[in-house]
Amino acid sequence: xxxxxxxxxxxxxxxxxxxxxxxxxxxxxKPDWKRVETETEFIKALEEKPxxxxxxxxxxQFSGLRALELVNERGLDIPFILVSGSIGxxxxxxxxxxxxxxxxxxxxxxxxxxxxxxxxxxxxxQHEKEVAEGELKGRLAxxxxxxxxxxxxxxxxxxxxxxxxxxxxxxxxxxxxxGSIWLKDLNSSKLRMLSASGWFTELDxxxxxxxxxxxxxxxxxxxxxxxxxxxxxxxxxxxxLPQTPAGWGGVLLPIHSNEENIGIIVVAVSxxxxxxxxxxxxxxxxxxTAGIAVHRIRLFEELQAAGDALVAAYHETIKGxxxxxxxxxxxxxxxxERVTDLTLELAKKLGIADDQxxxxxxxxxxxxxxKMGVSDTIxxxxxxxxxxxxxxxxxxxxxxxxxxxxIDYLKPALNIPYCHHEKYNGTGYPRGLKGEExxxxxxxxxxxxxxxxxxxxxxxxxxxxxxxxxxxxxKESGSHFDPQVVQAFLMQVDKTD
Numbered sequence: 001x002x003x004x005x006x007x008x009x010x011x012x013x014x015x016x017x018x019x020x021x022x023x024x025x026x027x028x029x030k031p032d033w034k035r036v037e038t039e040t041e042f043i044k045a046l047e048e049k050p051x052x053x054x055x056x057x058x059x060x061q062f063s064g065l066r067a068l069e070l071v072n073e074r075g076l077d078i079p080f081i082l083v084s085g086s087i088g089x090x091x092x093x094x095x096x097x098x099x100x101x102x103x104x105x106x107x108x109x110x111x112x113x114x115x116x117x118x119x120x121x122x123x124x125x126q127h128e129k130e131v132a133e134g135e136l137k138g139r140l141a142x143x144x145x146x147x148x149x150x151x152x153x154x155x156x157x158x159x160x161x162x163x164x165x166x167x168x169x170x171x172x173x174x175x176x177x178x179g180s181i182w183l184k185d186l187n188s189s190k191l192r193m194l195s196a197s198g199w200f201t202e203l204d205x206x207x208x209x210x211x212x213x214x215x216x217x218x219x220x221x222x223x224x225x226x227x228x229x230x231x232x233x234x235x236x237x238x239x240x241l242p243q244t245p246a247g248w249g250g251v252l253l254p255i256h257s258n259e260e261n262i263g264i265i266v267v268a269v270s271x272x273x274x275x276x277x278x279x280x281x282x283x284x285x286x287x288x289t290a291g292i293a294v295h296r297i298r299l300f301e302e303l304q305a306a307g308d309a310l311v312a313a314y315h316e317t318i319k320g321x322x323x324x325x326x327x328x329x330x331x332x333x334x335x336x337e338r339v340t341d342l343t344l345e346l347a348k349k350l351g352i353a354d355d356q357x358x359x360x361x362x363x364x365x366x367x368x369x370x371k372m373g374v375s376d377t378i379x380x381x382x383x384x385x386x387x388x389x390x391x392x393x394x395x396x397x398x399x400x401x402x403x404x405x406x407i408d409y410l411k412p413a414l415n416i417p418y419c420h421h422e423k424y425n426g427t428g429y430p431r432g433l434k435g436e437e438x439x440x441x442x443x444x445x446x447x448x449x450x451x452x453x454x455x456x457x458x459x460x461x462x463x464x465x466x467x468x469x470x471x472x473x474x475k476e477s478g479s480h481f482d483p484q485v486v487q488a489f490l491m492q493v494d495k496t497d
Contacts, residue, residue, distance in 0.1 A: 005116075007033035008045050010055035010067050011083075019109055020054055020083060027113025038062055043070060050078060052116060057084030057091070065091075068098050079119045083112065159297050163195035166293065167265075170286050171197060174279055176269055178248070182208075182215050183255070183263035183294065191215055191264065198268065199248075205239040213237030215264050218252040222261050224284070225252045226275060230268070247271045253283055257291040265290060335452060340364035342448045342492075343416075347441060349488050356412075360441050363416030367445060370400030370417060394429045397421055415439035420446050425479045435482075443482040447473060447489050450480075466493075 005024065011017040017035045024031050034050075036042045038061050053071065055064035064082045071078055082095055082103040092103045101119040104112050163181050171179050178198025182191045185207075193206040193215075208216045217235045218225050227233050228249045231241065250268035254261045265287055269275060275283075343364045344357055352360070371379060374396055378389045385393060400417035404410045419433065419442035426434030454469040464472075470493065477486040 002030040003028055005029045005031045006048070006051040007031040008042075008048075008050035008053045009033055009035045010037070010042060010053065010059065010062065010064060011035055012037045012056065012059045016056070016083075016106065020112060023109050023112040024116060027117055029113070029116070039066065039070070042067055046070070046074065046076065049076075052120070053078055053080045054083050054112075055080065057082055057087045065095060065098070068095060068100055072099055079116075079123055081112075081115060081119065083109075159294070160194070162293055162297050166286075166290055167195045167197055170265070170283070171267065173282065173286075174267060174269075174275075176267055178268040179250075180266045181255075181263065181290070182219075182266070184219075184261075191219055199243070199245055200266070200268070203240045203243055205237055208237060213240070214252060215266065218254060218264050219261060222254050224254070224280065226280070227251065228274070229271065249274065251275045251280060251283060253287045255287050255291045255294065257295040262291065262294060335456065336365050336367070339367070339445070339448050339452050342452070343441075343445050346444050346448060346485070346489055346492055349492060350440070350444065350485070352440065356441075359412040360416065360445075362410060363413035363441065364445060366400070366404065366410070366413065367416050367420055367449065368396070368400075369403060370396035370398065372403070373399035394421075397430045415442050416445045418442075420449060422446070423480045424482050428480075438482075440485075443485050447481050447485050450476075451489070451493075 007021070007024070009017045009020060011020070014035065017033075021031050021033055034045055034048075036045050037059055042062065053067070055067045057064045064084070068080055068082075071080060080100050082092070082100055083106060084103065085106045087103060087105070095103060101122075102115045104115055163183075167179055167181050171177055178200060180193050180196040180200040182193050184190070185192050190207045190209055193200070193203070196203070205213070210216050211220045214225070214227065214230065214233060214235050214237065216237075226249075229246070230236055230244050230248055230250070231246050236244065248268050248270055250266060252264055252266050255263040255265055265283070267275065267283060340361060343360060347357060347360050374393060378385065378392055381389065397418050397420070401414060404414050404417060416439075418430075419439055422428035422431065422433040422438045422442060423446075424435060424438070424443070426432050428438075451469055451473055454464045454472060455466055457463045470490065473481065473486055473489065477483045
């Protein structure tokens, strides 16, 4: 096998030293050895950093124990075996406690080769174990960073917030403070700097074409580029050369989404520091996480835009229905929008949650949608309705319920169309609800609806004055209307006035 071994032997008998070498050769070693007898010689030989030390226990001018102490004093990690003609048990134990790997009696020198082999194998295993543990700790630390980054990005709902968080955490993980993230614009071929830190915030050139400058070159190359110094690289964009400080280098990495290159992440460090292979590996994982996060955000924004467009279409449809009802019912133009605005203001004043206001908005606009089920003969009759006609008219809240309950997104808006003709004292219709049995939004709307109707001209009467209308609202408090709603409404009107 002829395994090389740089060997230092502490021994005053040359023949004994040669016997030790022979035993090692029998085990397959090829020793390159030196023999010393004194402390001075030993100290000098230690400077050559031997692979192994064999030391006699007792020499005329030196001892194996002293040799072991000198190795420890210098913090040297060199395998050490004592070889002696005679050594007491207590002395051997003391030597092992001080760091000796083993001890061998000279009359059993045949064990020496195996003892050296066993010691070296144990050291090699220990070293490999420490390396593996170090790599595992490093990997765990990397995974913790990635988990922290991905967890923080998971609930962000805007691209700007995501990129700011991503850049900040990435730089913090590398103990750096300068970098930028560039993404390809969805409507053009340009790469735009959408997040920046450090001196990148001062750059004038915040967009480049593919192939332009270091960012554009990295994008076309589609793999990471290590730059010792930005200003010395001929690919640096001339637009940013005057604003790029000397002595800064770093790394540029592509960001991929569904195997497509969508941008570049840049991390800059001040010389003499350079990005290590370990840090580059971490950045590669960060770039992969970034690609997934950007893809998710863009999908979310696309869905949100589509949803907003759909909601806008719904609202325009609802407003169209409300306008058509006003024309058919010959009510004052703009009644539905006016009562909707006043109802929303009053609902906020009475503490209704923001997420419920959209349903109040829709319900207010559609408050008389049930009149679509009432014939023109009754709805447009110029005179008073007879008992049969009035009974039919009183069914329009039920018609509203029957119509809107089949439309999922309008179900939460049913309370106003269905219940705004209920009265606080229980004499209203269609169900004769009383007090707080009537949904709060319907109690609010009832006040606003009557007030707006009274102060508006109708074909069968002139508008009331605001003073007379408010007196009527006060008079009906506790019978037609909820007193608390009336109180809030009067305060609102006074503030408006």
